[in-house]
Amino acid sequence: MTDKIVDVDNVVRTFGEVRALDGVSLSFEPGIIYGLLGPNGAGKTTLIRVLATLLKPTSGSASVAGIDVVSDPDAVRTRIGLAGQFAAVDAYQTGRENVEMVGRLYNLSKAEAKRRTEEVLERIDLVDAADRQVKTYSGGMRRRLDLAASMVGRPEVLFLDEPTTGIDPRSRLDIWSLIEELVEAGTTILLTTQYLDEADQLAARIGVIDRGQMIAEGTADELKDMVGGSVVQLTVQEPDRATVADLLRSVSGDEPSIDQPTGRMSIPASSADTLLAVARKLEEASITPDDIGMRKPTLDDVFLSITGHAAESEEATPKRPARSRR
Amino acid sequence: MTATAETHTMRSPLVRTLRDIGVITKRNVLRNVRLPQLLLFATIQPVMFLLLFNYVFGGSIGQSPQLAQFGGYINWLIPGIIMQSAVFGSSQTAIGLTEDLQAGVIDRFRSLPMARSAVLAGRTISDLLRNAFVSGLMLTVGALIGFRYQTSFAQLVLGFLLAMGFGFSFSWVMASVGLAVKDTETAQVAGFIPLFPLVFASSVFVSVESLPSWLRVFADHQPITVLANAIRGLFLGEAALPAGTTVSGTVLAALGWTLGILLVFFPLSVRLYRRAAG
Numbered sequence: 171m172t173d174k175i176v177d178v179d180n181v182v183r184t185f186g187e188v189r190a191l192d193g194v195s196l197s198f199e200p201g202i203i204y205g206l207l208g209p210n211g212a213g214k215t216t217l218i219r220v221l222a223t224l225l226k227p228t229s230g231s232a233s234v235a236g237i238d239v240v241s242d243p244d245a246v247r248t249r250i251g252l253a254g255q256f257a258a259v260d261a262y263q264t265g266r267e268n269v270e271m272v273g274r275l276y277n278l279s280k281a282e283a284k285r286r287t288e289e290v291l292e293r294i295d296l297v298d299a300a301d302r303q304v305k306t307y308s309g310g311m312r313r314r315l316d317l318a319a320s321m322v323g324r325p326e327v328l329f330l331d332e333p334t335t336g337i338d339p340r341s342r343l344d345i346w347s348l349i350e351e352l353v354e355a356g357t358t359i360l361l362t363t364q365y366l367d368e369a370d371q372l373a374a375r376i377g378v379i380d381r382g383q384m385i386a387e388g389t390a391d392e393l394k395d396m397v398g399g400s401v402v403q404l405t406v407q408e409p410d411r412a413t414v415a416d417l418l419r420s421v422s423g424d425e426p427s428i429d430q431p432t433g434r435m436s437i438p439a440s441s442a443d444t445l446l447a448v449a450r451k452l453e454e455a456s457i458t459p460d461d462i463g464m465r466k467p468t469l470d471d472v473f474l475s476i477t478g479h480a481a482e483s484e485e486a487t488p489k490r491p492a493r494s495r496r
Numbered sequence: 497m498t499a500t501a502e503t504h505t506m507r508s509p510l511v512r513t514l515r516d517i518g519v520i521t522k523r524n525v526l527r528n529v530r531l532p533q534l535l536l537f538a539t540i541q542p543v544m545f546l547l548l549f550n551y552v553f554g555g556s557i558g559q560s561p562q563l564a565q566f567g568g569y570i571n572w573l574i575p576g577i578i579m580q581s582a583v584f585g586s587s588q589t590a591i592g593l594t595e596d597l598q599a600g601v602i603d604r605f606r607s608l609p610m611a612r613s614a615v616l617a618g619r620t621i622s623d624l625l626r627n628a629f630v631s632g633l634m635l636t637v638g639a640l641i642g643f644r645y646q647t648s649f650a651q652l653v654l655g656f657l658l659a660m661g662f663g664f665s666f667s668w669v670m671a672s673v674g675l676a677v678k679d680t681e682t683a684q685v686a687g688f689i690p691l692f693p694l695v696f697a698s699s700v701f702v703s704v705e706s707l708p709s710w711l712r713v714f715a716d717h718q719p720i721t722v723l724a725n726a727i728r729g730l731f732l733g734e735a736a737l738p739a740g741t742t743v744s745g746t747v748l749a750a751l752g753w754t755l756g757i758l759l760v761f762f763p764l765s766v767r768l769y770r771r772a773a774g
Binding site: 219272 | 512515516519522523526527530531599600601603604605606607608609610
C-alpha cells in the first residue's frame with residue numbers, strides 16, 4: 171500500500187464516443203491542497219466523480235485513503251466529502267437542517283450531528299442565518315453552506331468541484347480562507363478550477379488537465395517557469411512599431427512577440443525592472459504608448475505554451491457530456 | 497482526524513437503512529409543507545375534478561339507471577376519483593426525482609455512506625403521505641356534497657388503503673420514468689400523458705359498458721379499472737360491480753396488480769438509480 175491519499179492510475183472513462191478521461195494518472199500525499207486546473211470539458215468533473223464513487227472508470231484504477239473506489243465504494247464514502255459545481259442544498263430547509271441532515275446520513279448520532287453542525291456553521295460564519303430557509307440565501311452563502319455540509323462528517327479528503335465558479339469576488343475570498351483553514355486542520359483537499367490565480371493561491375501542487383489527459387504537473391512556480399513567467403506588454407501607434415520592436419529587442423536580447431491583429435507587443439519580464447527599462451527607453455525615444463503594463467501568466471498562457479492552443483478555443487472545449495451522464 | 501470510530505454510531509444495516517429512509521422522507525415532507533403552492537396545486541386539481549365531474553357530467557352520465565341506483569352519481573364517482581388522484585399524485589415522484597438529479601442533490605446523496613435505497617424509498621413514501629392527505633381531503637369534500645358509503649366503515653378504510661397502496665406501487669413506475677428521462681420537463685410529459693388513457697378509458701368516471709367494444713376490451717383489463725372496481729365494491733357493495741364479479745375477487749386482482757407492478761418497478765428503479773449518474 172502507498173502513503174498516497176489519492177492515487178489515480180491510468181484511468182479512462184468514456185461516454186459513448188467521448189473519452190472524458192483518457193488515461194489520467196495522479197497521486198499525492200495527505201494534508202495538502204491539490205489543484206486540478208483545466209478549461210470546461212477537460213475532464214476535471216469526471217475525475218472528481220470517479221474519485222467520489224459516483225462514476226466507475228471504464229479502465230484503470232483509483233483509490234482514496236488506500237481504498238479502491240470500485241471494489242469498496244462504501245468504505246470510501248465514509249472518508250470523503252463532496253461539494254459539487256452546484257450548491258446541492260435544499261432551498262426549503264434552513265441552513266441548520268441542511269447540514270444536520272447530511273450529518274445524519276454520514277451515520278452520526280443525532281447528538282453528534284447537532285454538535286458537528288454547530289461547529290461547521292460557526293466555522294463558515296453562518297450561525298446568524300442558520301435558522302433561515304436557504305431560499306433567502308445569496309449564491310455565496312449557498313456555496314458556503316454546501317461546503318459546510320461536505321465537512322460535517324469530518325472527511326479525510328474533500329473534493330471541491332470549482333468551488334468559486336460563478337460567485338462574487340468577496341465570497342470567493344471567504345471560500346479561499348475557509349479552504350486554507352481546513353487544510354491547516356488536517357483535511358486533504360482536491361479542488362478543480364478554471365483559474366490559474368486560484369490554483370496559484372491555494373494549491374501546493376497543480377495538475378493541468380486538457381481533453382482528458384494530464385498535460386503538466388508541478389507547483390505553481392514550476393508551471394509558471396514552464397510558461398516563462400510574467401511579461402511586459404505594450405501597444406503603440408502603427409508608425410512607431412518598428413522603432414519600438416528594436417527597442418524591446420535591446421532590452422530583452424530576443425525577438426519580441428507581436429500579437430497580429432492588435433499589434434500588441436510583449437517581452438518576458440524577470441522583474442519590474444524590465445518594465446522600468448522599457449519605460450525609460452520609450453521616454454528617450456519620445457514615444458508615448460497607448461497602453462503598457464506587466465501581466466502575469468494566465469491559464470491561457472499555460473495552455474498556449476504546453477498545448478499550442480488556447481484554453482477556451484472552440485475545438486479545445488468539446489461540450490461536456492456531463493449533465494446527460496449515464 | 498480519525499475520530500470516525502467513536503463518533504459514527506454502530507447500528508445494524510437494517511436500522512441504518514430505516515433511519516436513512518426516515519431522514520430523506522422528512523426532507524421531502526418538509527418541502528411539501530413549506531412550499532405552499534405544491535400542496536395547493538396538489539389539492540386544487542383533484543377537488544376541481546371532483547366538483548366538475550359531479551356537477552357538470554353528473555347530470556347526464558349520472559342519470560343512467562346503472563349509475564344512479566347507488567344513491568346518486570357522487571357515490572359512483574368518489575371511489576373512482578380517489579383512484580384517479582392517487583395515480584395522478586404518483587406522477588409527482590418522477591418530477592421530484594428529476595429535480596433532485598438536476599440540482600446535484602442526488603450526487604451529494606450518492607457520495608454519502610447512506611443506504612442506497614433510501615433516496616427512492618424516502619421519495620415514494622413522502623409522495624404516499626401526500627397522496628393520503630389529498631385523498632383524505634377528497635373523501636371529506638365528497639362527504640360534504642353527498643357521498644355516503646353503502647357498506648361498513650372497515651370496508652371504507654380498506655378501499656382507501658387499497659388506493660394508497662396502488663398509488664405507492666405506481667410511484668415506483670414514475671420513479672423509473674424520472675430516472676430514465678432525467679429532466680423535469682420531460683418527466684412532466686412522459687409521466688403524465690400515459691395516465692390519461694389509463695384513467696379515462698376505465699371505470700373511474702363511467703361504467704365501461706358505455707364504451708365502444710374495442711375500447712372496452714382495453715378498459716376491462718387494465719389495472720386502473722380493476723382498482724376502481726375493487727374500491728367501488730368495498731365502498732358500495734357487490735351490486736356496483738360488473739355482473740359475475742365479486743368484491744373479494746376484484747380486491748384480490750387489485751392486490752395482484754399492486755404487487756406485480758411493485759415487483760417489476762422496484763428493482764428496475766433501483767437499478768436505474770445506481771446508473772443514474774454512474
